[in-house]
Amino acid sequence: MSAAPEPSDVRSRILTEATRLFAARGYEGTSIQQVAAAAGITRPTLIYHFGSKEGLRREVLEQLLSHWRDDLPRVLAAAQTGTDRFRSALDAVLSFFRDAPDRARLLSREMLDRPEEMTTLFAEHLQPWTSLITDYIRRGQAEGRIRLGIDPEAYLVQILHAAIGVIATGGATQHILRDPPSAERQLAELFRIAKVSLFKDRPHDFGASDGQLL
Amino acid sequence: MSAAPEPSDVRSRILTEATRLFAARGYEGTSIQQVAAAAGITRPTLIYHFGSKEGLRREVLEQLLSHWRDDLPRVLAAAQTGTDRFRSALDAVLSFFRDAPDRARLLSREMLDRPEEMTTLFAEHLQPWTSLITDYIRRGQAEGRIRLGIDPEAYLVQILHAAIGVIATGGATQHILRDPPSAERQLAELFRIAKVSLFKDRPHDFGASDGQLL
DNA sequence: CCTACCGATCGGTAGG
DNA sequence: CCTACCGATCGGTAGG
Incomplete structure (x- = not known):
């Protein structure tokens, strides 16, 4: 047979x-x-x-966003403590894109091609768990662990842009420099920026002054 | 007549x-x-x-990059002191894109469509003045004003990604949130992140704990 | 899941 | 700077 x-x-x-x-x-x-x-x-x-071709596009996009919607909340729920939760959340997002850079590229393209549609899809698929993160930031601010100057929503958007951008188009951007950093250096620095600009300075909290977390 | x-x-x-x-x-x-x-x-x-259509694309891109190549170095040279230079450099980059978001979108698209070509163009047009910035960061590290944990090249790439991303596709991304931040909040937060993750903490250096610089 | 076919639009040329 | 025209490819359908 x-x-x-x-x-x-x-x-x-x-x-x-x-x-x-x-x-x-x-x-x-x-x-x-x-x-x-x-x-x-x-x-x-x-x-x-x-x-139709349009129907194919919709299903490709649906598959991408459902992965995010279904898997990420589980990862976020797993981490318990403050810094662990921060680390595992950022790790989950970066791994999601780094394991399949096509996801970052596709997302970038769709945001450029159809901003209104993506606005709607983001609202449906991502708002539930982004709320978890901004709530976490505000709680940290109340408890004195997190910088008061932060705008939680804007902070989250900005870090996501840096993550998506560097994975989607990282190969090209690195060559604005004479000595292009490797992908690992790039992601380690993103971790450092995200951490330092979020938490109040406690020099030996974890990872010393470096952001080598990956 | x-x-x-x-x-x-x-x-x-x-x-x-x-x-x-x-x-x-x-x-x-x-x-x-x-x-x-x-x-x-x-x-x-x-x-x-x-x-040809291809010839049109080349000239559109050349016009975009030459603007950057010719104007930005002048702006960077104008600022003298440390924090002023940081502020005016970031301001120049953000203004360049904010005044014409099409530039950010076009750049994002070209990086996605033709990464190899953009690698070459970036090397030609941008390396001279990105070197100015990474040199500035290393000098600041030697003088104790700037955090030692920073990876200067990776830092610069990361901030540029955040800036381009938020201007190119900002309208869409903001709606991953229940309470989408305004464009001004978004740019102010980028300023804060860039500043806090660059300089060592000196609380009342400028702008207190907030990053309201625009 | 395929062969055969459709009108519409694509980038580009001839010639003036 | 235009009219008139070209072959190639596009997404999609008929019919099996």
């Missing part, structure tokens, strides 16, 4: 290739013909599964 | 509209027909001026 592919096999292959190609060349820069060829099928077959 | 347009008039109108459309919809998402219509000419006329 021949190895009959389970029903969702072709479908998930299409999604995988579409994610990769949309991330690398953009939605407008990718033809469904190219996606179909990469998945080893013909164009009408792709249309049969997703209805 | 009719108002005869000076020779470069049509050309610069094309460049202006191309910048706007490429920034909003991307290079692949914009047809030269759309650019030509926005500039009030026909498609073959655009080709006559720029040779």
Whole structure:
């Protein structure tokens, strides 16, 4: 008996290739013909599964955001203490993107291409757990561990931008410099910036004056 | 006598509209027909001026980077003292993008679409003055004003990513939050993060514990 | 899941 | 700076 592919096999292959190609060349820069060829099928077959190119885009995006929505809250809940929670939260976000830079690129592209739609999707998928973080910051401020000058919402957005930006387009940006930092140096410095600009100075809290946390 | 347009008039109108459309919809998402219509000419006329769509892209990008190359060094040279130099440098970069968010969007898109080309262009146009900044940071570290834990190159890249990201796609990202911060709050927080994570804590240095510098 | 076909739009050229 | 035209590719459909 021949190895009959389970029903969702072709479908998930299409999604995988579409994610990769949309991330690398953009939605407008990718033809469904190219996606179909990469998945080893013909164009009408792709249309049969997703209805249209627009339908394919929606499912690619849905898959990306659902991963975030379902997995991150679990990670955040796991960490207990103050600095541990900070560290594991930032670690979770960075790992999510670093394990698959396509996610960061796709997200950057969609924010540029369809800001209004992403506004809505962000509100649905991300607000629940971003609230956890801003609440955590305000509690830390009340308890004297966290700097009073911080704007919690703006702080979070800013750190996320730095994280997404450096992973999505890191390869290029590093060459504004004569001596481009490695990806590890880059992420270690992001950790340091995030930590130092969040907590009040307690020099030997953890990691001494360096931010080598990864 | 009719108002005869000076020779470069049509050309610069094309460049202006191309910048706007490429920034909003991307290079692949914009047809030269759309650019030509926005500039009030026909498609073959655009080709006559720029040779090809690719030629148009190159000139749009060259115009963007030359502005940076020519103007920013002047601004950086103007500021003298330590904190003033820091402040005016960051101010110059943020103003450059905030005055024309299309620049941030276009730069983000090009970094995603053509990382290798941008690597080369960055090396040519930006390295001279990024070196000024990393040298400044190392001097500050030697003099004890600036934190020793900093990785100067990685720090600079990270702050630039936060700045470009928040201006290019700020409208969308803010809605990951229940109470989205305004653009001014966002930029003020970026200033605070950049300052606090750079200088050693001297509480009343300038701006007290807040980063309201804009 | 495929072959065969559709109109529309793409970037670019000829020629003036 | 324009009109008229080119082949190629686009997303999508008919029909099986």
